[in-house]
Amino acid sequence: MDFAFxxxxxxxxxxxxxxxxxxxxxxxxxxxxxxIINLAHGSFYMVGAYLAWSLSSLTGSLTAAIxxxxxxxxxxxxxxxxxxxxxxxxRDHLYQVLLTxxxxxxxxxxxxxxxxxxxxxxxxxxxxNASIPLTENxxxxxxxxxxxxxxxxxxxxxxxxxQKTRLGMMIRAGxxxxxxxxxxxxxxxxxxxLVFALGIALAAFAGMINAPLSSVFxxxxxxxxxxxxxxxxxxxxxxxxxxxxxxxxxxxxxTFGTVLVPEVAGMIVYVLxxxxxxxxxxxxxxGRA
Amino acid sequence: xxxxxxxxxxxxxxxxxxAAIAGVAAVGTLLPSTGALAQQAKLKVGLMLPYTGTFAQLxxxxxxxxxxxxxxxxxxxxxxxxxxxxxxxxxxxxxAPENVNKLVQRDKVDVVIGTVHSGVAMGMAKVIxxxxxxxxxxxxxxxxxxxxxxxxxxxxTSFSNWQTTHALGKVxxxxxxxxxxxxxxxxxxGEQMMAGFKEGFEKEGGKLTKELYVPFPQxxxxxxxxxxxxxxxxxxxAFFAGGGAAKFLKDYQAAGLKGKIPLYGSGFLTDGVLxxxxxxxxxxxxxxxxxxxxxxxxxxxxxxxYAKTFKLQPDVYAVQGYDAGQLLAAGLDAVxxxxxxxxxxxxxMEAAKIDSPRGPWTLSKSHNPVQDMYLxxxxxxxxxxxxxxxxxxxxxxxxCKA
Numbered sequence: 043m044d045f046a047f048x049x050x051x052x053x054x055x056x057x058x059x060x061x062x063x064x065x066x067x068x069x070x071x072x073x074x075x076x077x078i079i080n081l082a083h084g085s086f087y088m089v090g091a092y093l094a095w096s097l098s099s100l101t102g103s104l105t106a107a108i109x110x111x112x113x114x115x116x117x118x119x120x121x122x123x124x125x126x127x128x129x130x131x132x133r134d135h136l137y138q139v140l141l142t143x144x145x146x147x148x149x150x151x152x153x154x155x156x157x158x159x160x161x162x163x164x165x166x167x168x169x170x171n172a173s174i175p176l177t178e179n180x181x182x183x184x185x186x187x188x189x190x191x192x193x194x195x196x197x198x199x200x201x202x203x204x205q206k207t208r209l210g211m212m213i214r215a216g217x218x219x220x221x222x223x224x225x226x227x228x229x230x231x232x233x234x235x236l237v238f239a240l241g242i243a244l245a246a247f248a249g250m251i252n253a254p255l256s257s258v259f260x261x262x263x264x265x266x267x268x269x270x271x272x273x274x275x276x277x278x279x280x281x282x283x284x285x286x287x288x289x290x291x292x293x294x295x296x297t298f299g300t301v302l303v304p305e306v307a308g309m310i311v312y313v314l315x316x317x318x319x320x321x322x323x324x325x326x327x328x329g330r331a
Numbered sequence: 332x333x334x335x336x337x338x339x340x341x342x343x344x345x346x347x348x349x350a351a352i353a354g355v356a357a358v359g360t361l362l363p364s365t366g367a368l369a370q371q372a373k374l375k376v377g378l379m380l381p382y383t384g385t386f387a388q389l390x391x392x393x394x395x396x397x398x399x400x401x402x403x404x405x406x407x408x409x410x411x412x413x414x415x416x417x418x419x420x421x422x423x424x425x426x427a428p429e430n431v432n433k434l435v436q437r438d439k440v441d442v443v444i445g446t447v448h449s450g451v452a453m454g455m456a457k458v459i460x461x462x463x464x465x466x467x468x469x470x471x472x473x474x475x476x477x478x479x480x481x482x483x484x485x486x487x488t489s490f491s492n493w494q495t496t497h498a499l500g501k502v503x504x505x506x507x508x509x510x511x512x513x514x515x516x517x518x519x520x521g522e523q524m525m526a527g528f529k530e531g532f533e534k535e536g537g538k539l540t541k542e543l544y545v546p547f548p549q550x551x552x553x554x555x556x557x558x559x560x561x562x563x564x565x566x567x568x569a570f571f572a573g574g575g576a577a578k579f580l581k582d583y584q585a586a587g588l589k590g591k592i593p594l595y596g597s598g599f600l601t602d603g604v605l606x607x608x609x610x611x612x613x614x615x616x617x618x619x620x621x622x623x624x625x626x627x628x629x630x631x632x633x634x635x636x637y638a639k640t641f642k643l644q645p646d647v648y649a650v651q652g653y654d655a656g657q658l659l660a661a662g663l664d665a666v667x668x669x670x671x672x673x674x675x676x677x678x679x680m681e682a683a684k685i686d687s688p689r690g691p692w693t694l695s696k697s698h699n700p701v702q703d704m705y706l707x708x709x710x711x712x713x714x715x716x717x718x719x720x721x722x723x724x725x726x727x728x729x730x731c732k733a
Contacts, residue, residue, distance in 0.1 A: 181587030259574030
């Protein structure tokens, strides 16, 4: 591998890492901050992708589709929180696992009834449908770079929201002591509803923005679910910063792993997770976010 | 949109159909059988296929194809009515022995038709070899099924993984490509297709420069695409399927490799994804045992009948299901519906010449189709036939001792 290709692989790794952060960011909120084990995270990712497909074929524009779909997913998230999740905060994690596993099955079957089982494609927006030549036979799609930009913006926005705003302060306080926050006169129920809806909307948004790259197909959600949990666990529960660092680490490890040691590429991420957990059981940024 | 409406419709129609069959069967057992009506009992056909999950559509296509073959014979095979018993195998290898046992032990079916997923098929093979039940496999391509696991009662009407890429060696040689890179998922089917290609290509004097593997079922190809760009092979050969294939084709184009390094593949790379990938697949050549535009009388009649009956366009899976029905019919006709004469049936099936929409084929000694491999080229939304890449290609059936 000469130096130019090393740099390109570095870019690949960072870009993939940012993509992972985008997909895992919703889970960081819901699992990391609210403490809900949401196995259906991947399903919301899938719902987002299918909505992007439906609405972009209806409106002819991915941007319009995303703008229309986000409010829908926020409403979906709020409704699910009110109707289902709210009743489980005080229960054991096992109940959440059962509920969210059930939701996976429900969403898969609904997807099959509404959209069928085909592989569907979403077009890259015309404005971003170009490539930048890097070497004589390799170029880099502009859309991928644009996604990386969106991911960075999103990371900054989330960090700002949680660490620097009053709402973020209440969210963090609610995460560490729900009863105390409530007795201080803060509507913790409303805050939980909002955070949950935000988490769902982020997962769905990831699905939408990723749809032109990944295509839209059955079971696409279960593909991303495990890696999302790995990101949150390596990064440290409840830390946006940690999730970003973990995503980049995984992106780089996987990219260079696939190229340099292809025989074990499938397990590199899990070896990385094991090492991090032995060294810091609370994750990279866990416990001090 | 209309495609989807049709799918939903077809699915519902299918569910209704099965419900109706089950209902009829239930009523049938309640009616007292009078002496005048007494005849041979219904033939029990166990369909073990995926009806949910990623491969649901393939399961439905195979079922439709099989039923079409039965319908064409007046709803009967060798004069016997058919009772279908359906098991959804969910493409779950862990449940395969249990599921096939339901059919073999509990329902005592006369023949098992299944399945799509190779891992499930491997699980079925063990049970079937012990029970001796007749098994027709209408898809799962694991080389082992008609290799080390072959048995007199095990038949396949689809392909072996080895077959789908072996002919590509000749194709690449004819195009003047001297070296190539193979990229696929790191799992059994991918490795077998890679081996099939390597053998065929090296026989022609070509060199497989590098084998690139993506962990299954990941779809992040960027790192390996970069590596392909740095290796600069004469050609790239790929096997992915479904959503993974769609993403690979798009990524290959987006990375600027399309048009610079020609891409070839096992036919599954471009089957069922052409609507999703736009022009990313245009011009890509693949080999498979079925293609669009074969323009034979049999294929035209089959496509028309299938579209009329199910309001769907048939695909390679429907053809494989249809041929499973034809192969079973050939066996039953020879023994006049008397399934107890298993040896007679097997003999007739081994000798059968199947008049398939894909073209006529026969069975090899290990019970895998000896069939023409077509060279196809993506033109618009079709895998247009370009010619025969390998006439009557037989799987080597390594390890088959039956």
